[in-house]
Amino acid sequence: MLDGVRVKTYPAQAVDRREVLRYAGCQTETAELGVALDECLRLCDNAFSYRVCYSVWTVEHFFEVFGKASQTANTRLAACEYVVLFAGTVGLEIDRLIAKYASVAPSKAVLLQGLGAERIESLCDAFCQDVAAQAAEKGYRAKTRFSAGYGDFSLTAQKEIFLALDCARKIGLTLTDSLLMSPTKSVTAIVGIGKQ
Amino acid sequence: MDFKQYLQQNTVYLDGGMGTLLQKAGLPLGELPERWNLTHADVVTEIHTAYFDAGSHVVATNTFGANCLKFDDVDLENIIRAAVDNARAAKAASKGGQEKYIALDIGPTGKLLKPYGDFDFEEVVETFAKTVRLGVKYGVDLVLIETMGDSYETKAALLAVKENCDLPVLVSCAYGEDGKLMTGASPEAMVALAEGMGADGVGINCSLGPKQMRTVVERLLKAASIPVLVKPNAGLPVADGESTRYNVDEDAFADDMADFVKMGARLVGGCCGTTLDYIAKTVAKTKGIQSLPLTEKGFTCVSSYTHAVYFDKPILIGERINPTGKKRFRQALAEKDVGYILNEGITQQEKGAHVLDVNVGAPDINEKTELPRYVKELQAVIDLPLQIDTSDPIAMERAMRLYNGKPLVNSVNGKKESMDAVFPLVQKYGGVVVGLTLDESGIPTTAAGRVAIAEKIIAEAAKYGIAKKNIVIDPLAMAISADADAAEVTLTAVRQIREQLGVHTSLGVSNVSFGLPARDTVNAAFFALALENGLSAAIMNPNSAEMQKTYRAFCALKGMDGNFAEYIRFTTETLPNLTQPAQAAVKGEVETGATPLQNAIVRGLKTEAGTECAALLSQYTAQEIVEKEIVPALDTVGKAYEEKRAYLPQLLMSAEAAKAAFEKIKLHVLKTGGATAKKCKVVLATVKGDIHDIGKNIVGTLLENYGFTVVDLGRDVKPEAVVDAVLAESAPIVGLSALMTTTLPSMAETVTLLREKVPAVKIMVGGAVLTQEYADKLGVDGYAKDGMGAVRIAEAFYTKMK
Structure with missing residues (x-):
């Protein structure tokens, strides 16, 4: 590890309605869906907080901790010198809202679920853009992010990631015994940084 | 001098960062710092000694993460014993002449509590309790619960301390720049919770530098009657080449701390990034500042997991979660129809209720299990404080114990038996208790008689240390149809209790019109009179337009509604919904039906x-x-x-x-009368370890529509619980859901147990990670790829059974 864990907070990014609906299983926005989505956006006023914690490692240290067994990790990090390990969350409130409407208005719960998914992805995109920009300044290139559970990079890596990033204290993100993240609208991921 | 006594009169200096100094001494990133109590006792002792030398009154043991989740029992005991020994050695070694105390340091577990995490409330209490018992055994002077990010976990820690020792306890939380805890609580909510449970100090630490903490410190000082603690980081971390440093130096830090002491903070220290000089300079800069006296604020307030509700203007307590006189509600309770009851709560919240009364007392309903169940369900999704309403002390205790905040408690009355049962609970768990003016001789017919019972209740509560601010008297609204003077007696009692006894009042307003037609008209007029006589809270139906109009107009007329913002919002948003339910009129694009x-x-x-x-x-x-x-x-x-x-x-x-x-x-x-035709029962559950349940809920909704009776066991359900429910309900069909690969083994386990204990039951499975192939491997009877799929499978099972 080059350094301790840092925390970054982000302002809300613009909502991509198409993406929200796509996550909710809808191909197009009909009038009814539009009204329902507006209502969900109103419910989510102030519901999100956008937090990321991250740490920069040398690629050697990464493999010391996670091992060399994963083909996915080996390929993704080939020719990389550093990795950025990060965890992001949009907070617990969206989980409360989804639970609130799950039994009384499941249509809202599905849209809220879609909204939460879109929000966390947009947070990760914003963070990764920052990483790419900083890498570029130093003449490096940031690769596409990948997560535990992707390809053959085992989900059990979550345990190491949570240990390394101190997610609970830094951003309020916790891991259950069955390796589920709570709040659920959260992502942990790895970004390779290399010269090419 | 005894710590509590010292704190009453003086500014108390805490220590600064421990982790920061351990890292400087060579603790590698990733190694558990608590181990250093054993392996590097000299280093830890030196740090404590240096803090005492710098002027700290209190050093916190190096036990932030010392709990049974991280260490086995033997390690835990060794670590805590060594940690306390190190602090004690430092106390002896320090040349400082000040009073010196050792605090058992307790940090968060890093796990989230149910229902959003997988950690059970009682397990958390026991986890903290183990640490507390060891700290007490090895001789700490007080307990410092710090860096908490969740109100519920904080409550569990406080409970663990209170149940295992009589030591003073300080509670400090980590707030974000938005002034909230990670899980949403405001400073006022945390003050209500901490004071209610008898903490000796409440505060803020970590996450922020002194400047960013200022607003929260102001809010804590305004709300708290107990001492306020402030332990900022040395500013915010900034990248400095390859390493990180904090951006506030010792002098700037000490200046800010001096400001906090002048504002009234009574316990000051530092958190991450602060070192010996930060504390030494803080001591030097604040020594001459006279500590502000602690003042009893006298606020009556209750809280939820997000916010506190103050009785500084009349509040509305929604009465709809109550089966009395409501067949449909009783049916929902009997069927464990959580959705119906949540909906009653959500609707009342939308209509502007400030607190929700929760009463599930009905024949055939076991309040001891059902009251805690619904309190849990409601507090998972609705952020209003709850009023726990029961006459069963066991149900009351269970609900108060797991309530995430400081509840209203309804009720105690002037009977000795009632006071003996209820006051110890309020003393232990905190809360504002509603006292009914009746006793062994019944309800007095005069105002004077009711005031006398109120006095008796207040005097008896005082013996338990329950202050007047935590009592609300309900002088009982009685039907005017039975006694023409009833309203006048109640109104006089309300006024006298407010004026003579100085406590807040509450009434179940609508009782007054019992037996009359157009009850809302009478209720609203009585409500206005009661408010004018000083009524502080009304238990009422938020769906009543008349009552709402009276309340909003009263607040507007009495200058309780700055700029009439609430009145205007009421007339434009709530009122139209009360008189004429709104419906989003959208042209359908799917297709239209025939009728x-x-x-x-x-x-x-x-x-x-x-x-x-x-x-x-x-x-x-x-x-x-x-x-x-x-x-x-x-x-x-x-x-x-x-x-x-x-x-x-x-x-x-x-x-x-x-x-x-x-x-x-x-x-x-x-x-x-009569019955609706039902198909059969279907038990639904998300399997153990899995906390995602939206898919299962969708299946439940659709199955109900198609005439099935759904018994929804919720999420994270143990295999045994599924079997028990299938047997108890004689359900011929069971549906299991799992979202993650990691929870598939627990689905397999559930299927195996079902096959063993209830071979005849039809099992269908679904969820993101399931496939027909895996379902075949499990040997279940059906795989549903979505909600409609589940309906089709259940219908096929049902047709075959017939």
């Missing part, structure tokens, strides 16, 4: 579906409406969904509209 009811269902219009169904009930039987109207409409949408012409949210909107129609049918059947 008005079918049309409403297909287009997903809830209110219209209810209205149309109610109209049909005067001409047709429930059976006819279900078969000829609702089911065909659902089939239209279901087919559109299966053919990908309608999307999931649209399918669900139709399901919700159908549910609104079914609700009218249920009410009709309850009124006229």
Whole structure:
């Protein structure tokens, strides 16, 4: 590890309605869906907080901790010198809202679920853009992010990631015994940084 | 001098960062710092000694993460013993002449509590309790619970301390720049919780530098009657080449700390990034500042997991979660229809209730299990404080214990038996208790008689250390139809209790009109009179337009509504909904149904579906409406969904509209007798370890629409609990859901146990990670790829069974 864990907070990014609906299983926005989505956006006023914690490692240290067994990790990090390990969350409130409407208005719960998914992805995109920009300044290139559970990079890596990033204290993100993240609208991921 | 006594009169200096100094001494990143109590006792002792030398009155043991989740029992005991020994050695070694104390340091567990995490409240209490018992055994002087990010976990830690020792306890939380804890609590909510449970100090530490903490410190000082603690980081971390440093130096830090002491903070220290000089300079800069005296604020307030509600203006307590006189509610309780009860809560919140009364007392209902169940369900999704309403002390204790905040407690009365049972609970768990003015001789017919009982209740509560601010007296609204003077007596009692006894009051307003027609008219007028006589809280129906009008107008007239913002919001948002339910009028794009009811269902219009169904009930039987109207409409949408012409949210909107129609049918059947035709019972559960349940909920909603009785066990359900429910309900079908690969083993385990104990039950499975192939491997009877799929499978099972 080059350094301790840092925390970054982000302002809300613009909502991509198409993406929200796509996550909710809808191909197009009909009038009814539009009204329902507006209502969900109103419910989510102030519901999100956008937090990321991250740490920069040398690629050697990464493999010391996670091992060399994963083909996915080996390929993704080939020719990389550093990795950025990060965890992001949009907070617990969206989980409360989804639970609130799950039994009384499941249509809202599905849209809220879609909204939460879109929000966390947009947070990760914003963070990764920052990483790419900083890498570029130093003449490096940031690769596409990948997560535990992707390809053959085992989900059990979550345990190491949570240990390394101190997610609970830094951003309020916790891991259950069955390796589920709570709040659920959260992502942990790895970004390779290399010269090419 | 005793710590509590010292704190009463003086500014107390805490220590600074421990982790920062351990790292400087060579603790590698990733190694557990608590181990250093054993392996590097000299280093830890030196740091403590240096803090004492710098002027700290209190050093916190190096036990932030010392709990049984990270260490086994033997390690834990060794670590805590060594940690306390190190601090004690430092106390002896330090040359400082000040009073010196050792605090057992307790940090968060890093796990989230149920229902959003997988950590059970009582397990958390026990986890902290183990640490506390060891700290006490090895001789700490006080306990410091710090860096907490969740109100519920904080409550668990406080409870663990209170149940295992009489030591002073300080509670400090980590707030974000938004002034909230990670899980949403405000400073006022944390003050209410901490004071209610008898903490000796409340505060803020970590996450922020002194400047960013200022607003929260101001809010804590304004709200708290107990000492306020402030332990900032040395500013915010900034990248400095390859390493990180904090951006506030010792002098700037000490200046800010001096400001906090002048504002009234009584316990000051530092957190991450602060070192010996930060504390030494803080001591030097604040030594000459006279500590502000602690003042009893006298606020009456209750709290939820997000916010506190103050009785500084009259508050509305929603009364609808109560089965008394409501057949439909009793049916929902009997069927464990959580959705129905949550909906009552959500509706009242939308109508502007400040607190929700929760009463599930009915014949055949075991309050001891059901009251805690619904308190848990409600507090998971509704952020209003709850009023725990029961006459059963066991149910009351269980609900108060797991309540995430400081509750209203309804009620105690002037009978000795009642006071003996209720006051110890309020003393232990905190809360504002409602005292009814009745005793062994009944309800006095005079105002003076009721005031006398109020005095008795207040005096008895004082013996338990329960202050007047934590008592609200209900002088009982009685029916004027039975006694023409009843209203006048109650109003006089309200006024006298407010003026002479100086406590807040509450009334179940609508009792006054019992036996009269157009009760709302009388209720609203009585409510206005009561408010004018000083009523502080009304237990009322938030759906009543008349009551709401009275309340909003009263607040506007009395200058309690700055700029009339609430009045205006009420007239534009709430009132139209009360008098004429709103319906988003959107042109349907899916397709339309043949009849008005079918049309409403297909287009997903809830209110219209209810209205149309109610109209049909005067001409047709429930059976006819279900078969000829609702089911065909659902089939239209279901087919559109299966053919990908309608999307999931649209399918669900139709399901919700159908549910609104079914609700009218249920009410009709309850009124006229008879029963609705039901297919069979289906037990649904998300398997153990899995906390995702939206898919399972969708299946439940659709199955109900198709006439199945759904017994929903929720999420993270143990295999044994599924088996028990299937047996208890004699359910022929069970549906299991799992979202993650990591929870598939627990699905397999559930299937195996079901096959062993209830071989006849039909099992269907679904969820993101499941496939037909895996379902075959599990040997289950059906695999549903989505909600409609589950309906089709259940119908096929049902047809075969017939």
